[in-house]
Amino acid sequence: MRSMPDADATDARLLLALTDDPRASVMALSQRLGLARNTVQSRLARLEGNGVLGPLDQRVRPEALGYRLGAYMSVQVAQRGLAEVSDALAQLPEVLEVTGLSGATDLLVHVVATDADHLWRITEAVLAIPGVQRVDTALAMRRFVDRRLAPLLERAAGPAAD
Numbered sequence: 001m002r003s004m005p006d007a008d009a010t011d012a013r014l015l016l017a018l019t020d021d022p023r024a025s026v027m028a029l030s031q032r033l034g035l036a037r038n039t040v041q042s043r044l045a046r047l048e049g050n051g052v053l054g055p056l057d058q059r060v061r062p063e064a065l066g067y068r069l070g071a072y073m074s075v076q077v078a079q080r081g082l083a084e085v086s087d088a089l090a091q092l093p094e095v096l097e098v099t100g101l102s103g104a105t106d107l108l109v110h111v112v113a114t115d116a117d118h119l120w121r122i123t124e125a126v127l128a129i130p131g132v133q134r135v136d137t138a139l140a141m142r143r144f145v146d147r148r149l150a151p152l153l154e155r156a157a158g159p160a161a162d
Contacts (some may be wrong), residue, residue, distance in 0.1 A: 069139070120136070
């Protein structure tokens with residue numbers, strides 16, 4: 001993960017406003033936050049340029065594309081092969097995220113599949129990657145808390161101005 005500058009309270013307020021209304025115009029954000037339009041525009045450009053704002057495709061739910069089965073794979077890798085295995089995993093469209101871990105598991109891989117047979121084929125593809133030593137798969141049964149950042153943004157934004 002690359003290092004990025006911290007967002008200040010104004011950035012957090014701007015990001016919260018975008019969370020509430022992702023399609024808000026710069027002018028609407030400016031009016032809502034009581035900031036000059038140029039200030040909002042330059043902050044948005046900086047947040048995008050610094051990687052603070054992630055790709056829009058992260059908002060699309062895989063279920064809408066027919067990938068109703070989610071799973072997490074714990075992958076053990078020959079230590080000198082982490083970069084090559086990660087690169088190979090990135091080539092599989094069903095791999096949504098790969099996270100390096102400390103401990104017995106080297107990589108946690110979030111995958112999606114259309115059904116159990118498709119998940120089997122994905123597992124076979126992962127096992128066929130040179131350097132992969134072992135894969136354990138756990139099905140995602142239910143999501144209880146969606147990925148969220150609003151509570152962190154609210155904390156960073158500080159008390160609401162009245």
